[in-house]
Amino acid sequence: MSDFEVVIGLEVHVHLATESKLFCSCPNSFGDAPNSNVCEVCAGMPGVLPVLNKKAVEFAARTALAINAAINQQSVFARKNYFYPDMPKDYQISQYDLPLCEHGYLDITVDNQTKCIGITRIHLEDDAGKNIHSPTENHSFVDLNRAGTPLIEIVSEPDMRSAEEAVAYLKALHAIVVNLGVTNGNMEEGSFRCDANVSIRPKGQKEFGTRTELKNLNSFRHVQKAIEYEIARQEDVILDGGKVRQETRLYDSVKNITLAMRSKEDAEDYRYFPDPDLLPVCISDEELALWKSQMPELPAERKKRFQTEWQIAESEAELIAFDPYLTGLLEKSAELYNEPKKIANLILGPLLREMNQRIAEGQDGKLAIEPKALAELAKIIDSGLISFKIAADIFPDLVNGGVMPEALVKERGLVQVSDTGAIEAAVLKVIAANPAEVEAYKGGKTKLIGFFVGQIMREMKGKANPAVVNELLAKHLS
Template identity: 65%
Template sequence: MAAYEAVIGLEVHVQLATRSKLFCSCPTTFGQPSNSNVCEVCAGMPGALPRVNRQAVHYAALVGLATNCAINQQSVFARKNYFYPDLPSGYQISQFDLPICEHGHLDVEVNGTSKRIGITRIHMENDAGKNIHAQGENVSYVDLNRAGTPLVEIVSEPDMRSSAEAVAYLKALYGIVTYLGVCDGNMEEGSFRCDANVSIRPVGCPTFGTRTELKNLNSFRNVQRAIDYEIARQQDALADGDVIVQETRLYDAVKNVTVSMRGKEEAHDYRYFPDPDLLPVTISDEDMARWRDELPELPHARMRRFVDMTGLPQPEAEVLVQSRAMADFFEAAAGLADARKVANFMLGAFLRELHAGISLDDCKMTPAGLAELVTIVDKGLISAKIANDIFADLMRTGAMPEAYVKEKGLVQISDTSELEAAVDKVLADNPAEVEAYRGGKTKLMSFFVGQIMRATRGKANPALVNDMLRARLG
């Protein structure tokens, strides 16, 4: 079989977190009763005139600035003409030959290797409505609540050569738009979604193969699985002498297959032309300067700083910056206690509780509380084991750790006279193990420590216990 390489480009749709739609004042609230957030403009009524949402322009420009794009201070809306039941006007208002942002890039790392992914363009457009196909009925319904919701579409260059690179790029974009606060990042509600264009070509061939567009990719994992499947499908097709057809394919996550949906359109099929109801969007020099100043420290830069601050490996530091809220929490706590030890708690017990179901929004523990927990472990007031055991309760109650452990009687026993009695009793109760230890089975030390910790309900100072055992056992 010939050796092929994949050529992948992504079209990422980001729903902008504005309160109202792109061309009218209808709210963008998710989950409302069908067709309740609709007016003449987003319903496509004849004679209804759209007006551009200034906040959406602001957010689109921020995305462009954060992805190293050139910002066109004058951009033009165009009509993208096609028929579909959830598109009441018969066209989508998008941007074509003069989008708001162009010629950007993102640098991503995959398996320790840096890769630059070009960004062709970022343009604004309004979303379509939603078709609802009723099960058991020979009828479909249309909900226009989503019609007119502001989106930016981020179109990459076909620079990715593997599903891993595509996912790394997608995660980098996700981090940027959520850090900027321009998107809530809720993939289940469709706030961040992508289509993948996939083709293959013989290794070393300068021309691209025929591409297919993959839709219905609603998670990072499914993006990777769908691309891997499609690459293998195209390789098998060419090996069998078949021709790859340019088409749009749907990904079935249950069966892990892609299936043909329709032929893939070209740009000329949409008959783009400038929207006569909308003036060009003009961004002033003053707005541009102010928006540049608004840019926060973005995830990659913050991750590098956290590596320098803590000495953590990069993959662990990446976990700390997976959301702006997580990174802010860590940084606030790290300013009050040892940063590496704060990071260890966040990467261990903190993440454990998040994965168990508590959300960061519901977490009652404050950064000051986590810092205090680190401090009292350092001081020997409690052991690391007890800190781990009480972490869930601290996250759910917001109790300050020092007061909590004193109230619960969990303060570590560091009184040597009290510990001596416990050590002597454990050694007296286990003569066979004492003899075996002295005979060279030194791994039994952990057995003795465990017995003493059990006898003291986990409150014995482990360091002191180890010292006392070594002194007695010789």
Template identity: 60%
Template sequence: MSRYETVIGLEVHAQLKTQTKIFCSCSTKFGNDPNENVCPVCSGMPGVLPVLNEKVAEYASKMGIATNCEINLKSVFARKNYFYPDLPKGYQISQFELPICEHGHIDIEVDGEKKRIGVTRIHMEEDAGKNIHSAAENASFVDLNRTGVPLIEIVSEPDMRSAEEAVAYLKELRSILLYLGICDGNMEEGSFRCDANISIRPHGQEEFGTRAELKNLNSFKHVQKAIEYEVDRQIDLVDDGEEVVQETRLYNADKGTTHSMRGKEEAHDYRYFPDPDLVPLVLDEAWVEKWRSELPELPADKRVRFIEEFKMADYDADLLTADIAVADYYEQTVKAYGGDAKKVSNWVVGELLPFCHEDGIAACDCSLTPEKMAVLLKLVDDGTISVKIGKDAFRDLCESGDDPAEYVKAKGLVQMSDTGELEAMVDQVIADNPKEVEAFKGGKTKLMGFFMGQVMRLSKGQANPGIVTKLIQEKLS
């Protein structure tokens, strides 16, 4: 065991799914031509005034409620001053001393152990633009489409002690955002991104060590690898008698390393002060209670219910409830199927999730609807098709959306269950393989798989396995 304890705090930025920006009516649509979603307000022209998008306050409050935060009925916007080409005003409108949400927590589980992670604060702010560097043109460009897109920043307490805990915390946060429907959670497009503050200290020491902030973490895999590398780097420095420098570092995914970007800023470096163009935000208690009543069943509660109601393992419950689209698909399939809920979870976890992952689509966008998935499972249950044929046809059905019953009939995949026809095939296999028959009768019962394979080859995979197994056993007993 290492002599050092790792201390991790995360700052998560979640882009809110509003139609317009936080302080103007420009579209937030991703992928438009550069500088198409821009107006005098978000481009920082003189004499313009920001007006708060009320949906942003609602979404931020709902996230606060879902993470057990106190909702401050009065919060204040502040100017965070720094210079960068993608920040046209020369400051970012954020919140500082009086954020909208504070003092919350969420629970995570790693290796069977549950742990509570504190949420220090959640505040609203606007996003910056995007710098585009072109080596071919030896020039840099600024796209302001993202400028003014609404964000919430979720700041954790430094309660995490491993990369695994950090990833579990991030996954839980992302699930909550998806359940609330306020963020699409797309890490690659930057609508869910995090910065990690990492430090180490000797076990038993209460004082925190010097921290480094890691940026450019756009996947759960990168978060884990970046933290692990940074912890090892800091341990090596300390063991060699050197000091850890407080700085901001970038993660290089290709090399799996971090490198220095700039010195780490402190709050005073940003010269925060209340924004004179925005009055304090004052919420009515009735609004907060209304938003509280609108919250859906959250991931943690759904996991517990799935385990109790469907008698499933914790692992399956985690997979099925991480994304609300998958959870809804599963429940709708169970309802339409009316059979073994465990069988449904096996197909959703084993077939649907890999298909969605490979094709980059959500479960709710799969053309094989829950009702059609139930039909497919019933075709397997009643012997119309084998499990193998069902799984082989699964991808085609997900892409085409065809009715499974019509599909297997049109493709000639209906399982052969005629005993006379199958008996003739079994007899032929026995006659063609006398050595294997003798070995089987001599005790090599594993050869049952060989005989099954030969019959399946003759039937082009359509023989009913149950009937074939029974026939082989009868004839070779």
């Protein structure tokens, strides 16, 4: 067991899904030709004036309401000064002394323990462009399409004590912003990414250790791996008699290491001052009341409802409740066939299998299966027409839509056999063919029941009703 305590705080950057950028009318879209969505404002030309996107303010405020934060009805934009090729203005428009939102919190659950993570602030800012480094040419390119993209930075308190807690916090936050519709949450595109501030200190010490910043982590897995590596690295440095440097580090996912990038700046290094081109952001009482009245059911609330009303296990309820696509599929299917727990089993089994397969192949994970097809599939399993295994086998034929399961299984002759005579004949045949296993079973090796069931299913070509198989098998083996 380590003698050190880990201290982690996260700065999460969320691209807002507005139609245009934060301070100009250029399209806020991903994947367009380089430098095709650029005007004088987002290119940092002299003499231009920014105009604030009102929808971005609304999205930021809705996020604040979802994480229990106080909204400052008057906030101020500041200039954050630094020099980098992808920052055409040589400063970023952000917020500093007077951010839009402050003092929130988010509950997470790790190892069945609930913990409250404090949230220091949410502020609005515009994103930088993107540097593209050529692997074959001895120079780099700058794409300014992303420059001026509206984002919110959500800054947590240093309340997390493990990589697992950091990932749980990120997943909960990701579910909130995606369910609110303020972002698409695509981590590969950079729509949801984070910087992790990591330090360690001897257990019992109150003062924080020297922190390092892990920059631009864009997957839950990378967050977990990068923090775990950095914790181990800092422990090694201290145990070897060295001192941890305050610096920004990058995570190399191929080598699973972090590498020094630059010394870490403090706030004074950015020389913040109020942006003279922008008026204070003012939110009226009426706007705030409207946004509060329009708040949807949040993922954590939905998870509890799935647990209490539908008796879905906590981990399974969280997996569905945190994903708006899976939530919609479950709720619409349950309206057609009131067995939500059984529908959830299909979602968490064959449906997720197909989604993950498509994602692994570089496709969109969303499936075209219709709620009525999912509801009918659960219904014909319950009726005994097919087994769950057959349902899983035909699932790939349902995911593109337009196919109903009952018609499909009848057309292919996959209807489950419940005829006790036919099944009993198969049971007796399997028992007769495996005397050694029968004796072993009777001698106490009851786990062999699975072997017999598998042999009978093979004999019946997977069509035997499992309940009838188990009943007749128990009868003859006893």
